[in-house]
Amino acid sequence: MTSSPSETETAAEAVEAPTVHPLQEYADRVAAAVEGTATITFDTVKVEVPADRWVSALTTARDDLGLVFFSWLSAVDWASDVQVGDPFPGEVDDRFEVLATLSDISEGRRVTFTTTLSKETPSIASLVEVFAGANWHEREAYEMFGIDFEGHPNLIHLYLPDAFQGNPLRKSFPLLSREVKPWPGTVDVEAMPGSDDEEEPADGPTEENPEA
Amino acid sequence: MVLDQDLVRHLSESSVSVELQTEEMTLNIGPQHPSTHGVLRLVARVDGERAFDVQPVIGYMHRGYEKLSEVRTYPQITTLVNRIDWVSGYANEVPFIVAAEKLLGIEVPERAQFIRLILCELARISSHLIFMASYPLELGAATPLFFALRERERVLDLLEGVTGGRFHPNFNRIGGVKPAYGSGSSTRKVIQDLPAGFLAETRDAMDKVMEAVDELEQLVADNEIILARTKGIGILPPEVAASYGVSGPNIRASGVKFDLRKVEDYLPYHLFDFDIPVGENGDCWDRWHVRLLEIRQSVRIVQQAIDGIPSGPLQAKVPKVIKVPQGETYVRAENPKGEMGYYLVSNGNQGPYRLKIRSASFSNISILPWILEGVLVPDIIAIMGSLDFVLGDVDR
Numbered sequence: 001m002t003s004s005p006s007e008t009e010t011a012a013e014a015v016e017a018p019t020v021h022p023l024q025e026y027a028d029r030v031a032a033a034v035e036g037t038a039t040i041t042f043d044t045v046k047v048e049v050p051a052d053r054w055v056s057a058l059t060t061a062r063d064d065l066g067l068v069f070f071s072w073l074s075a076v077d078w079a080s081d082v083q084v085g086d087p088f089p090g091e092v093d094d095r096f097e098v099l100a101t102l103s104d105i106s107e108g109r110r111v112t113f114t115t116t117l118s119k120e121t122p123s124i125a126s127l128v129e130v131f132a133g134a135n136w137h138e139r140e141a142y143e144m145f146g147i148d149f150e151g152h153p154n155l156i157h158l159y160l161p162d163a164f165q166g167n168p169l170r171k172s173f174p175l176l177s178r179e180v181k182p183w184p185g186t187v188d189v190e191a192m193p194g195s196d197d198e199e200e201p202a203d204g205p206t207e208e209n210p211e212a
Numbered sequence: 213m214v215l216d217q218d219l220v221r222h223l224s225e226s227s228v229s230v231e232l233q234t235e236e237m238t239l240n241i242g243p244q245h246p247s248t249h250g251v252l253r254l255v256a257r258v259d260g261e262r263a264f265d266v267q268p269v270i271g272y273m274h275r276g277y278e279k280l281s282e283v284r285t286y287p288q289i290t291t292l293v294n295r296i297d298w299v300s301g302y303a304n305e306v307p308f309i310v311a312a313e314k315l316l317g318i319e320v321p322e323r324a325q326f327i328r329l330i331l332c333e334l335a336r337i338s339s340h341l342i343f344m345a346s347y348p349l350e351l352g353a354a355t356p357l358f359f360a361l362r363e364r365e366r367v368l369d370l371l372e373g374v375t376g377g378r379f380h381p382n383f384n385r386i387g388g389v390k391p392a393y394g395s396g397s398s399t400r401k402v403i404q405d406l407p408a409g410f411l412a413e414t415r416d417a418m419d420k421v422m423e424a425v426d427e428l429e430q431l432v433a434d435n436e437i438i439l440a441r442t443k444g445i446g447i448l449p450p451e452v453a454a455s456y457g458v459s460g461p462n463i464r465a466s467g468v469k470f471d472l473r474k475v476e477d478y479l480p481y482h483l484f485d486f487d488i489p490v491g492e493n494g495d496c497w498d499r500w501h502v503r504l505l506e507i508r509q510s511v512r513i514v515q516q517a518i519d520g521i522p523s524g525p526l527q528a529k530v531p532k533v534i535k536v537p538q539g540e541t542y543v544r545a546e547n548p549k550g551e552m553g554y555y556l557v558s559n560g561n562q563g564p565y566r567l568k569i570r571s572a573s574f575s576n577i578s579i580l581p582w583i584l585e586g587v588l589v590p591d592i593i594a595i596m597g598s599l600d601f602v603l604g605d606v607d608r
Contacts, residue, residue, distance in 0.1 A: 169278060
């Protein structure tokens with residue numbers, strides 16, 4: 001990230017003042033336009049909006065902010081009961097987070113919009129009317145997470161066979177191959193060359209026996 | 213008596229269409245079809261020579277990488293992700309590794325970044341050469357295949373020389389590129405650098421690729437049959453492309469100057485001088501031509517990178533067991549097929565809590581029902597081929 005000229009001029013003061021992310025101004029502008037709350041997480045602008053204003057917020061983003069490029073839509077299952085992988089440490093508020101990333105096609109700015117759905121009734125209005133590309137992404141989120149997209153013209157399985165039961169990307173969905181046999185890969189960690197904790201080779205050349 | 217010419221034409225057309233009025237039928241293409249680059253099935257309603265209501269059926273290649281990555285460690289996931297788009301496997305690894313490095317706060321040494329960049333551009337050249345080989349073949353011209361594949365082999369040899377793999381390099385490590393091969397005593401503390409003569413060989417190969425691109429351009433661009441089959445066929449307006457998330461050369465062929473290498477900072481592309489070729493009409497021809505021009509730009513980038521490659525380490529110092537701190541980020545890259553990105557949610561452990569894989573071909577072929585509506589049946593193959601997708605990249 002390059003710093004703006006005004007920041008370099010006041011470099012001495014900037015040490016004391018809390019550093020402002022170069023994307024902060026843009027994030028605030030987007031948040032104000034869609035009436036959401038903006039956070040910047042590792043150079044990714046995230047704007048949270050309430051689920052009932054999901055479609056109107058993304059329509060505003062497209063029409064007023066020039067975010068016309070539909071990059072992707074997906075979800076995260078925030079769960080305290082985790083069947084696969086490691087759980088999130090600490091208390092987890094059980095919910096689905098729906099994410100959609102939009103981008104403009106001139107300056108390449110991107111914003112990830114996000115909203116929260118309850119686990120009991122995961123349902124949200126469909127974006128297909130706003131972004132035609134949302135069609136397949138919503139079908140994927142529907143089969144993988146069991147999220148219902150109201151108003152979707154063709155909400156059927158995308159990848160999975162029609163008769164498939166369950167929602168594989170939910171944290172409560174077990175990974176069968178992992179259940180049957182634990183993955184042996186975790187013990188197979190190769191040492192990085194030059195790292196301190198690398199063990200001395202037993203058969204390498206030593207002072208006593210340089211020819212080994 | 214003078215006949216009204218318009219009326220005559222109108223009458224003859226109507227009589228023909230009455231004669232040929234046929235029953236609607238359902239046409240099934242695939243899942244095994246040479247032009248589908250994998251296993252894609254299309255179900256179309258056909259009325260005479262026109263196709264309507266084309267529905268792609270995907271999922272034959274679905275390997276569940278997003279679920280699988282939740283039980284794998286970060287270094288293990290690189291082997292998964294380079295199997296997504298297998299004609300440019302190397303390029304798939306980079307955005308994932310960069311996302312993990314972002315959360316870890318690791319600064320990758322410059323030399324490693326240059327090596328990544330050179331290999332990414334070699335992957336782009338080899339991917340576009342596959343397109344240069346397969347697309348004319350789908351239209352019935354077999355000769356360009358031999359020219360393109362000969363050069364692609366040259367590029368793959370270079371990739372293999374560095375990484376050890378033609379398709380699935382698995383060459384990136386968090387913090388840099390692959391360290392010493394093996395872990396025996398003789399190679400201890402020695403980091404594997406580029407093989408001797410790699411830079412000189414790459415320079416030679418790039419000159420040869422440039423010559424071959426000129427030959428390919430003559431072979432294809434002067435071929436009247438190919439021009440007739442691609443010009444004005446499968447026109448994709450820029451606003452439709454954007455709303456479907458069609459990216460990469462496909463949206464640039466529609467005249468949009470949008471290249472993530474210019475706007476994102478996953479690799480130091482800002483140090484290089486290169487152009488973004490764009491098309492004018494957004495038809496099949498432009499999609500072919502943009503890719504041809506992009507090969508030349510990639511060659512330019514590789515040549516500049518060879519001239520300017522800094523010396524130094526290939527690996528930042530990273531812990532033996534990599535635990536990525538909590539956080540989320542989205543990193544996207546300009547892959548040969550378009551925007552490839554990873555939304556990474558880490559819970560502070562050895563593997564991700566959630567990894568969303570945004571692959572280019574998935575969005576690129578979601579346009580098929582729109583773009584194939586009402587086209588002639590033979591044009592289905594011409595349009596599909598021009599989108600240059602790989603089913604591994606669609607199904608993930």
